[in-house]
Amino acid sequence: MSIIELGEVRDEPASTPAAHRPRAAGRPLRSAAVLVLALVVLSAAAPLPQRTVSVVPASRTSTAYLGGDSVFVVDPPAPEGDRFLTAYAQPSPTGVGVRRRWQAPLARLGDYLDVRVERGLVLAMAVNDDGVFETTAYDSATGQRRWQHPGGPQPITEGGLLLTENRGDREGAMGRVDPGTGRMLWSMSIPVPSNPAYHRRNGEIDQFVLLQPTGEVQVYDAGTGGLLRSIDTLPGDRAAYQRVQVVGDLLLLVPPGSTRLIAYQLAHLQPLWTAEVPLVSFVFACADLLCAVPQTGGLLALDPASGVVRWSDSGLTNLADVRHGQLLMARPGRGYEVWDAATGQVRTDLGEWALLPVLGLDAPLVGVRSGDDGRRVVAELDLVARRTRIVDVLPGIAGSCQASLPMLLCQRLDGTTALWRLSQ
Structure with missing residues (x-):
């Protein structure tokens, strides 16, 4: 069942009145009446913004x-x-x-x-x-x-799917499956307590890294499962636990109990630099820099070529997303801010929103928030333009929303699930 709903009427800022020319002498007043009537007819004929809402046949x-x-x-x-x-x-x-x-x-x-x-x-x-x-x-x-x-699936560059089964304190497994037939093309075990790290090209995996308990870092081809290269990172203490990440073309290693971050060139596993940083929780690419999140909070931006800290922030901020050199940062009680990834400077305040799950890495970011009348305001958060764009204002939404503009899927207050095609 589909229902066509009229879009919300929004107040627009009043424009500056234009200067009026003197009316020609002797012009009949009825010409003004005709003009007004024409404007009324035209405005009535213009289509109002509409949205389509369809009930999805699903139980509560x-x-x-x-x-x-x-x-x-x-x-x-x-x-x-x-x-x-x-x-x-x-x-x-x-x-x-x-x-x-x-x-x-x-x-x-x-x-x-x-x-x-x-x-x-x-x-x-x-x-x-x-x-x-x-x-x-x-x-x-x-x-x-x-x-x-x-296992859980991820696409690889050669057209297949990489399945990874992590079992925590037990040995896991991973392998490549042919999507059409379901045949496993290769498989291998995952050591305990290692989690694979992945190198992606155009959003798909072409290599993955396993860290063995012995300290050996191994780089594999995702298409064939073959070992490409390896390096011993623990020549002394074979029982120590390390963590490894792949960010861009760098392999980053956090030694056991260390405040150091060691970078290797993934292509040849050559050491590049060592940076003295607080205990690192994880690292991600932010524009042309590396952003490291210490376990104590805050953010450090490092030069990927040298490991030198370019800027830092010790505030209670949490990263929500990275887009086109802009960071979407959440400040407790203050909503979202857009930061420049190169400098760490705050560019604009977007206000308080609840981000929705979206389809695709490059899909527009969508947020919702409650309006004064209980309706939900739906907006696109544009980090490049550093602004929010109101897409629609919807009544009767309870939550559990997902977005892929112009489509919005939510559960309603009456327990039903509905799908909106929004008027953008």
Whole structure:
């Protein structure tokens, strides 16, 4: 079912009155009346901003996910009876509502954490009733089940999927699966307590790094699973625990209990520099710099070529996103600010918003907040322009929203799930 809603009327700032020319002598007053009448007719004929809202056929205990051009509904666990994954087509711009594409049976028990579209498949990720994280692949057009394997999927540059199964204090596994057939092309075990680090090219993995308990850092090809190169980083203490990250073309190593950050060139595992920094929690790329987050909070921006600290901030800030040389930083009680990644300077204050999950790394950032009348204000947070753009103001939203503009999926106050095509 689809409903066409009129858009909200927003107050625009009054424009400066233009200077009026003297009216020509003897001009009949009726010409002004005709002009007014014409303006009224034209304004009535102009289409008002509209939005389309469609109710998604989902129970109050079901979970819905945006993916590709579809909405996927996962039924809750069912100790008795049937349980399904149902795919619905998103409403068209002409107002045609959601329609069911296909329905596939699910195991009665297990918690589903995500459903997404990748490599022409619908991938449903769940923790089964045995506590194992696994991925089930369905044909995106028909819903036919293709394969099921343990682990979480990530796309690799050679067209396949890399499945990684981390089991915490137990040995895990990873391998490459052929998306079309489900055949495992290679697999290997993951040491304890190491977590793989990934090198990406154009958003897809081409290499990954494993840190062995012995201190050996190993770089593998994601397509073949073959070992490319390795280096011994713990010649003395073989029992010490280290952490490793890949940021851009750098491999970053945090030695055990150290306030040092050691950078290697990933291509040849050559040491580049060592920086004295507080205990590092994690590192990420921020424009042309490296941003390190100490365990005590704050932010350090380092030169990736030398490790020299370019700027730092010790405030209670949390990074929310990085876009085009701009950092979206959250300050408790103050909302979001846009910082220049090169200098750490605050560029603008965007106010308080709740960021929504969005599809795609480059998808527009979308935030919502409550209005004075209880409705939800939906806005795009543009870090490059350093401003917010109000997209719509919607009534009756409870939460659990996902966005892929112009589409917005939310649960409503009456417990139903709805999909909006917003008037941008």
